Amino acid sequence: MSRLSNALTMYMLLQGRSLIKIEELAEILEVSPRTIKGYKKDLEDAGIYIGAKSGRYGGYYLENRIDLKSLGIRKEELEALKMANEIIKSGNHVFSLDFETLANKILNIKRDFDHIDYFNKDNLKPIYMKERESEMWNIISKGIINKKKIRMLYSSIGKGIKKSEKRVRIVHPYGTFDHDGATYFFGYCEMRKEVRHFKLSRIIEVEVLEQKFAINIEYDIKNIMRKSFGIIDDDIFYLKLKISYPMSQLVKEKQYSLDQKITEVDEENIIFEANLKGYQEVKMWVLGMGSKAEVLEPERLRKDVIEEMRKLQKIYELDTNICTNE
Incomplete structure (x- = not known):
């Protein structure tokens, strides 16, 4: 610079x-x-x-800090800060208390927060987990700022892993982001030879190394997240679903992809189309809608959903046989 x-x-x-x-x-x-x-x-x-x-x-x-009063903060900006404070402190963010303290210090408007009644329905994290994630975030942020590698013991879960797998990773930390109530950081993993995402709650231990790194991989996290259904950065695929009420109404209220297209068949049914990344997460989303969603394309996803349904059928048939024998 x-x-x-x-x-x-x-x-x-x-x-x-x-x-x-x-x-x-x-x-x-x-x-x-x-x-x-x-x-x-x-x-x-x-x-x-x-x-x-x-x-x-x-x-x-x-010796002379910024006088925020001279910045001409508008009423709308003040209201935005109040709401942001309420959203953050009612949710899962590890720094919710710190943000509330900061807002109070900056604007000295503690009394004005009282009339806002807001609560985030996301499952709340245990206090010990918040404290641990805060500790991890502080360590990783030092690596990001100083462009130093980090060594961590990480517990992985995912496709092909039958149980929690703990491995030592050397990572070049690039940045952090939040997704679905959880905090992640992303960076180049020397073991995988590519940029990966790591969930703070799965880090067992971490330390900043003295060895520096240079960011030599173009990785636009915002652009990738806009194209992904979740946080998995895999190949883009075309998705076409027929969705029935009430799930059709819920899907119409959300933006899953920048290019998504929703066609209303009748009052209860819609056709949902989009180009997405994150195949496994999309599959879980479709399965979560049960009989209210039918996969029209791709054929691979249709077959995978049918296979999962057969597995569920076997599980519940077994339970039914046990109850009958009793």
């Missing part, structure tokens, strides 16, 4: 924290401590004054 970009980044880092060591700033910006002192002078020449605290626990701090 340019000298100006680095100076602005340093300013934003100081804005977000009360005190940062010069050595830590130098490591994040990948420059020398002497250069950091040069950025300090550049910022002070622009009227941004930076204080310095000496000693073991010393570092740089901002």
Whole structure:
């Protein structure tokens, strides 16, 4: 980055924290401590004054922080922050309490939150899991910011794995995202030789290594998520379903794909068409609709659903025979 970009980044880092060591700033910006002192002078020449605290626990701090009142926050923006606060704190996010504290500090509007009654129906995580995910997130975020590899012991589940499989992975962490109430990070996995997603709740232990990495793979997480039904990045396939009421009404209320097409057959039935990624997740979605969804295309998915139905039939036939014998 340019000298100006680095100076602005340093300013934003100081804005977000009360005190940062010069050595830590130098490591994040990948420059020398002497250069950091040069950025300090550049910022002070622009009227941004930076204080310095000496000693073991010393570092740089901002003497004049942003006055948020001068930013001209609109009423609509204030309402958006209130609702975002209510959504986050009522859901599963590991930093829900921290976000609420931040909102209160920024706008000092604790009294204005009281009239909003909102609750997220997602299954709530146990407290111990939230605390553990918060710990994992903090460690992984250091690897992302400093572009350092991480070593972790990870418990995998998926196709072809009969039980939880624990393996050591070396990963180049690129970023984080949330999906379906869970927090993930993504990065290049040295074992799989490709970019993979990892669920924070399945990480058993993790550490940041000293070895740095360079991002040499183009990976647009937002674009991939827009095309995927879930988070699995596999081949795109064409899906065509006939869906009956009440599932037809629920499907009409959601956006599963940017190119999805819904044709109303009559008051109760629709034809759903889309190009999607995430075959296994789509299969589970279709099975979850039971008799209210019929797969028209692809033929592979139709056969897989029939196979799953046969397995269920065997299970329940066995239960029926047991009850009859009793």
